[in-house]
Structures are given as C-alpha cells and as structure tokens.
Amino acid sequence: MRKFLFSLLILALLALAGAYGYWAALRPNGHYLSDLRIQVAVDQGTPGQNGNLLGIQPELFPGDYQDPERLRRKLEAYLQQARSLGLINPKTIVILPEHIGSWLWIKGEKDEVYQARGRDEAFQWLSLSNPVRFAKAWLSARNGHRGRNARLRMKADEMAADYQALFGGLAKEFGVTLVAGSIVLPTPHIENGVLTPGNGSLFNISVVFGTDGAPLGVPTHQVFPDRDNRRLVQPGDPGDLDVVDTPAGRLGVLIGTDSWYPDNYRRLQAKGVQLLAIPAFVAGPGHWQTPWRGYDLHPPAALPIQPGEVTEQQAWQRLTQAGLTPVGISAGLSVFMHGRFWDVVAEGQSFISHNGQAEEAPAGFGARLINLWL
Template sequence: MRSTFKLLVPFVLGAVALATYLVWTQDRRSGPLLSDLRTLPIESEGTPGDAGNLLAIEVKLLPADYQSRERLHLRFATYLEQARAAGLLNEKTIVVLPEHVGTGLFALGERAEVQQARSLRDAMQWTALGNPWKFLRALLDNQSKDRRTEAVLRIKAGRMAEDYQTIFGGLARDYAVTLVAGSIVLPEPHLQRQRLHVGTGPLRQVSLTFDHQGQPIGPLQYKYALSRYERRYSEAPGNRRAVTLDTAAGRLAVALGCDGYRQAPPEDADFIVMPGALAVPESSCPDALEPAGATPRLEVRTLGLPWNLVGSPRQPARHRHGPPVQLHNLWLPTRP
C-alpha cells in the first residue's frame, strides 16, 4: 500500500503541475505597462509646396507598445494627429517609420512576462514557454546561431504578417498618406493578392509600403547588409536588385540600414528614404559611399528598440536618455 502511495504522489503532483502550466499558457493578459505618448515640436525644412513631403517618425519603442494592436496603432496615430494639426499631411505625404518596427510584433498576444522581459533571450524564452509544442518543432527545424529567436519568429510569423499589414495599412488609410512601415523579419515573405504572406524559407528583413487606401505597394524592399546580430537568425537574399515604388509624390526608393550607404539608389528614384539610418555610418557600414547627386533623401533613425532587438540577446535594452520621439519633415522641391 505504501509503495502504491509513493508512486501515486509524484504522479498526482506531476499532473497538477502540468495542468497549472497548461492553464498558464492560455492566460494572455498583458501587464500594466504604459506607452510614452509625449509629443515634441516637429522639425521641418524646405519650402512648403505642392510637390509633397517626406515625414520621418523616429520613436523610442517600448515593450508596452507591443501589448496589443491598439497600443501600437495609438503610438503612431498620436504623432500623425500632431502632424495633421500642423498641416503636414496631404495626398502626397510619405510617412516613414523606423527599422524593425514590425519585428517586435512577435510579442502581441503573449503573456505579461514577455513584455516585462529585459533582454531578447528572456523575451524569446517566455514566448517559447507559452507556445511549447510549436516552438519545439520550429527549434528542431533550424540551425541558425540564434535558434531560439529564429524559432519564435517562425511560429509567430503568420500572425506577425497579419498584424503588420492591419496596423500600418490601417494608419495609411486612416490618415490618407503613403506609409513606409519600417521593417519586419519574416520567413520568405511575399505579396499575394495584396496580402503579406510567409513561407518556410530563410528569415528575411523586409519593408512594405502602403498607399493612401492602405493597400500594399509592391514589391517588398529587402535588407541586404545585415548587422552582426541580424545575421544570427536571418539571411540576406542573393540578388541585389533595388527598385522604386510608384507613389503620388513620385518614384520612391527605400533603403534599409547600411544599404542606403553601400549601394547607389535606382537611377529613376525621385527621392530616397532610409529606415535604420545611422548617426555615424562610416563606423558601422564598411565601404560607405558618399551621397551622390541632389536626390532628396530622408534618414530615419531608430531611437530605441525593446528587448535589445538588434543587439546581444543576453544584454538588456539600454535605457538611453533623450526624447521619446522626433519628427522630421522634408518638403520636396518641385521637379522640372
């Protein structure tokens, strides 16, 4: 009898622990984190006219911004409302968001522990614990240097692509502007019937632009010159083919990060926008080129990313002093 009881106790305790864990994985309530919605004066240069304008929204993104679609939408809607009140939004306005603004979408719908994690490793670990079976399958199928991050981005990819298009396409439609939605990392992303889809191939960093009706303007814009940490879980495509996008203001070229400094823009580009621009490109981008010609260009820096998304996965995100947001407007000159 005692032997049976001794065997039964661990079994019961294990069953209780498993039941508790399964209940925990289903609890997706977010924690009480707050976004920073302060606004600051908009810096503007150039002469207002009918040719349109480029508007950079540089923000210090926080884990709180990724608690829900509504939170992230509200963060950028706050600044777009400010720009509209200042008379800076029109049918020829092109709004540009920071690099990796879409990559943090893996945290949407996850438990509060994910948002409260200090490092990328911890955020990915909590996400994995909340999605154990999918995570294990994805983990066994990849051989990257950061297998945990790649596995999480793969299991969340379908939802991330949907959220990315819903949030940023919705902002473009709501404010009737063209919007360059920073960038996002997805497995073999592609456009099909005006929807962003994912595949099973390598993780790629891409940018998608939406027109004033919230519809994608193809093709996707890829990042080629990946940083050291980005290469741990993603790959650059082999073909380096820069193309322009048709917008109401003219032909738009999008260059992500070091791509804007290392490769010449397409010859037919009327203007260039650069999400992920660097304060000192020479130190981070080998073989950086000097900007050539008089083509207007707008550099959009990332003031901060949650969980140290593009740094060491073990290091916490740095709490840098400085403004939570900077808006820069560039009026485009009238083309001959």
C-alpha cells in the first residue's frame, strides 16, 4: 500500500511539474492596439543644407515590448510622419530617450506580466515563467538588488540583438543617423560591428547607428548614474566619452544625468564635438515639477544651482545650458520618454538648447516631435 501511495505521489508531482512547465512555456501574443499618432511640438529654425536634430518623445507601455515588431511599427510610424512633414533628410540626427532599449527585458512574456498592477507583481510573474533562466541570472548578479539585476541580465543576448536589429534597421530604412536612447547590458562592447554583452557588471549605454544601419564608434557608457540607476549599473569611465562623425557634424552623447556635469562637456569639447544628444528619463508622477533634489553622486566643485532652489524641470535646462555655453557646442537636444510601465510613470518634457536658450515641448498626452534646424 505504501509503495502504491508513493507511486501516486510521484505521478502527481510529475503531473504538476509537467503542467507548470507547459504553462511557463506558453507565450500567447494577442492582438494589441497602439496609438501611432505623433505631433510636432517644437520646430525651431529654418530648413537648410545643414541638417537637423530630431527628437522623438514616444509614448510607450509594456505591451509595446511584447514583440519587438510592435515597437518597430510604432517608431516607424513616428518616423514616417516626420518624413511626410519634411523633417527627414540625409543629414538628420534622430534622438530617442534613455532606457528605450532597457525595457526589452519584457519581450515575449506571458500576458500576466503586461497586465500586472505593479512592478513587483510583474517581476514575480517573470521569475515564475522563466525559472531556470532567472535562477542562473540571479546567481550571476554582481551588485545591487539581485532580483532586478537578474531580470536585466537573463535576456542580455536577446536584448542586444533586438536593440541593434530594431534601431540599426530604422536608421538604415530612413537614411538617418540615429541615437538609440539607451539600454542596460552586462559589460557590453561592439565586436565586428555587433553589439555583444558579456558576463560582468551592468552598464547603461547608448549606441549611435549610421545611415547604413551599422554602429558608429563605441557605445557611450553613462558616467554618473542617478540614485535609481546606480543601485544596478556601474559607472563608465569618463575618459571613454567620445564623439562620432555624422553628415551634420561631430556628435557627442551624454546619457541622462551625465548632462549635469561640466567636466563631461569639456571632455567632449577636447574631441571636437559640435552637436549634443541627451537621451533622458525621469520617473514620476509629478516629479518634473517638484524641487530639484541636487546631485546624486560626485557634485562638481562649483554648483551652478543649489538643491531645492529650482524645479526638476528648471534644473535640467539650466544645467544643460551651463555645460553647453562655455565650451561652444552649437546645439543640444534632450529627449525624454513618456508612458507608463505599471506603477512607473515616465515623464519629463524634451527641450532644445540653442543660442543660450531652452525651448521645451508643451506638456500633454501623446507622442511628440521636437525639431531643430541647424
């Protein structure tokens, strides 16, 4: 009798394991409606022969990342509308926001992940439906919150491949230089023209793709991660900040809060920078209009503004202008993401820095184009 009951127990456990494995393997990809409209929020300057900086402030949600093809269609629709308005030419530099690639970790997941009420619930569904991959990534996590580290690490190879295929493909399709926001990957590098992750610490990086769809130069690493990012990502080497040649001029990239540090501008100036792209991300809700909390890490010796003196919005604009003006960079464009990822509200208004002035995209719902003719 005992052997019989033991056999039944084993069979029941095997059945449960089989059912769990079948459930975890299911990845339904249902119909998804997404708003593909975008409007011009800022169009500064006069069209000419020097090209333009074109920021795309998208409005994105978890469902946009279930299949990279959905995200491609959305961004492609934005660029098609920009082209129909005469804002795309061979010298156009398109700039996308910080972390637009980082959310690729939710690609191909179960519906429960996208329908979760908050990040913690989404993380739980992610680990339950990827038990082996998540466990391996958790064991190799090197710093910060191991669970959050693991979710960014477990799909690193796929994320890097999707990031390059998506954004390099768009650059080639529209014949533009494209600053592909940023993506968090472990020890990323470009090898034989391919973005390749390693096994080390996580870094927040940006890649610029040329008109042929290939990467230009090396990935830009974020040097001064903000208080949220630095729990997960390692700072890059300031000496590695570089510029790339584009049809519109020599372009530098500063990711997010790196644009608050004057030394970063001087490093780019020493390498002949002319134009600046700043992919950025601010999490709300309401944070854009709250008092600025100050530098999160390594404040400069001379502070142009003090914590609490201005709003977050004013701090971004004034610190960017304070960096641009002394080194003679002719124009910069800061581009933020909009949308909602569970309980994370992405906000911040994209703005142009030119001739000592900032012009910001008006607040409101929906995707925006921010254009500066050079």
